[in-house]
Amino acid sequence: MDRSILLLLLLGVLGLGFYYLMYKVQSAASKALMTKVFLRSMHKEGQSQVNEQLDFETPASILVVMDKLKSQIKVSNESLPIAFKGVLYQSSISPNRITYAFGHKLRPKSFEAEVVLTRSGTTTKCVFRVLSWVENSGIVTGQDEIKKLRQQVLAAFKAADASGKIINETGEQTNVKKGTSVFCSDCGKELEIDDEFCGECGTPSHGSSGL
Incomplete structure (x- = not known):
């Protein structure tokens, strides 16, 4: 060749x-x-989940809100997880405070969060916040469970008083952002991040002038 x-x-x-x-x-x-x-993206979402406090105000009594939290949020009967599958459980409870934890036998607390209720005049102030969490290579573990618990807490608040208001840190009425969605500050309906108005009650979304 x-x-x-x-x-x-x-x-x-x-x-x-x-x-x-x-x-x-x-x-x-x-x-x-x-x-x-x-x-x-996972790191950013996780940090948002653990650092975002949920504040809610309602004329409903502490007892009413506590009853809704107990009935709406499904938790394990265990005081500490004994199985290898992760479960949500109450790590402590008092008349105005519930501490939730998620974990399994090898890691009892992947995260811990609390709901604290205080009465001021005719208003009950409800606060949900994450107290501690575990990170793996900078990624918060249990993000889905934190998000689910936050949504259940909000649903319990709304079940106690549908007219209650979500309040941000500056004391202004606002919607609560959750990933790519927000929740209406008036009725609690989940909205898309770009929605200007709630399709359920017509309340302007956060940042909308309402005009």
Whole structure:
């Protein structure tokens, strides 16, 4: 066979090998970038979940709100988890405070959160906050369970008094952001992040002028 043909074949093989190598490198780089973006998103979402306090005010009594919390939020009967499957349980309870924890036998507390109720005049102030949590490589573990508990607490508040208001740290009425959704500050209905008005009651979403 002519040497020039052999040389062309060799160059062709080398070219294919080079393009295949570049493809693998680009695929690995793209995968690494996507993983980095995903982990960054998970980190941001987790930090939002554990640092976002939920404040609610209602004329309903502490007893009424506590009864709704006990009936609306499903928890394990265990004071400490004894199974390897994660469960939500009450780690402590008093007349105006419930501490929830989520965990399993090997890690009893992946996170711990509390609801505290205080009475001021004719208003009951309800606060939900995450007290402690576990991170794995900067990612908060149990994010879905924290989000689920927060939603259940809000539902219990609304069950105690549908006219109660969600209050932010500055004392202004506001919606509570949760990932890509918000909850109406008036009726508690879950909204899309871009909604300007609640489709249930018509209340303007946070940041909307209502005009």
